[in-house]
Amino acid sequence: MxxxxxxxxxxxxxxxxxxxxxxxxxxxxxxxxxxxxxxxxxxxxxxxxxxxxxxxxxxxxxxxxxxxxxxxxxxxxxxxxxxxxxxxxxxxAPPAPLFAVDIHPAAFVDATAIIGNGTRIGAGSYIGPDVQLGDNVTIYPNVTILDECTIGNNTILWPGAVVRERCHIGNDCILHPNSTIGADGFGFRPDPQRGLVKIPQIGNVILGNGVEIGANSSVDRGKFSSTVLGDGCKIDNLVQIGHNSKLGKFCIMAGHSGLAGSVTLGNGVIIGGSASIKDHLTIGDGAIVGAGSGVASDVPAQKTVLGYPAVDAREALKQWAILKRMAKN
Structure with missing residues (x-):
């Protein structure tokens, strides 16, 4: 001790x-x-x-x-x-879980994969064709990394994490249990003959350096091009990031929040828990979206918004004060 x-x-x-x-x-x-x-x-x-x-x-x-x-x-x-x-x-802090051997015999590593120095791979993990793992990557048991992905130096993937084909993860990232990088974006269109037609999602996901993705969170691949998270972004558990969204550097998203498709966050944006952002919106640098808010229009840089629908924080507080007084009458 x-x-x-x-x-x-x-x-x-x-x-x-x-x-x-x-x-x-x-x-x-x-x-x-x-x-x-x-x-x-x-x-x-x-x-x-x-x-x-x-x-x-x-x-x-x-x-x-x-x-x-x-x-x-x-x-x-x-x-x-x-x-x-x-x-x-x-x-x-107690030591991290131990690896008896660097690459467990029960892991599958494709012959075309490139494995960096000091990288460790746990039992039951799958490393697909043409995957590139940097130096000192730690892959705990039952992780899946599909074809042509790259994982940067010192990145850690906890059990159950999935990185789908052609996605790219930077250095010093952490993917917590059961996080999913590169699942299909939610793209469907109605057709009179065929019902809901699935739109192919042929893009990928790019995570910068120092990005952390919480347990059971999902970052969807782009319909075309890439869904991008900039350096230092921190994503909580149970967060949804829709296809073709672009996050600047050092953004924070708290649990149960979500971005619809093609949302753009500037640098240093903070999204509170259970907040939701409509598709194709832009949230400016340093803006804050309060917990539980629903954002239906662009938010300027450095602005704080609250409420459902979200408005300027000071305006939201005034509205709530009026409602409180009305309830007393």
Whole structure:
């Protein structure tokens, strides 16, 4: 079991220690559940009131904290407690699942596939013809990578992930369990004789570097050309990204949100949970779409929209205030 003194942890965080604890810290934990050898964090002043009853021996806190740590307890003051806590979590993180051999004998690797140095492939995985895997790629059991795909260096694919033919994944990406890259886009047209006619989806998906796709999320291939996610995009669980959508760099999509086809997101766009974006819209750089919103028109850069249908956040709050007053009358 890993243990650290408060000073050892601060050597990494480079914060300011307030108070002191003689306890060796054995794990990070939330305030309410922490034991007396565990470290917690206070990332918002509204949680200061929970410290009094917490058994944690230490906490990482923002510089503006207004309380004292108490007897045999310590705070590490930092500029951003959330970011600092991520460093502590890395300290205590258990090792990743082990590979007894680099390429499990129960994996199928086509003879034409190119496998980089240090790449590992788990049991039951399928690596198709002309696939190229970079260096230090980790493919856990039961992953499928179909023909002519490329996977960049240091990328991790967790069990059940599927990358369909001709898709390209960048360096340092993470595909969580059962995520699907390159499924057919949802393209059908009515025909009087044949009913709903399927439109062939002959494009692909391109993920930039440092992209993370959550469990059970789907990024559909383009009808033609590519569905593209720029560098650093972070996609939560159960997210749908429709065919031919284009995401800029460092976009965030929270769980249950979705983009219809041919949506364009600028750089740094944030889409809240369960929000939905109509097809062929553009969301400008730095815009925010609030949780549960339904976007039916373009959103300018840096704008925050809320509601269903989504409008400027300030306008939405005014509308809600009026409705609340009307309900009281």
């Amino acid at each position: 890993k243990t650290y003194s408060i000073q050892q942890i601060n050597d990494i965080l480079q914060g300011e220690i307030v108070g002191n604890t003689t306890e060796n810290i054995t794990a990070p934990e939330q305030l309410e559940a922490a034991g007396n050898t565990e470290i917690s964090f206070i990332g918002n002043k509204k949680y200061e009131k929970l410290w009094e009853n917490s058994k944690a021996c230490a906490a990482i806190v923002n510089e503006d904290i207004a309380i004292e740590p108490g007897e045999n307890k310590a705070f590490i003051k930092v500029k951003n407690a959330d970011l600092a806590m991520s460093q502590v979590l890395e300290l205590f």
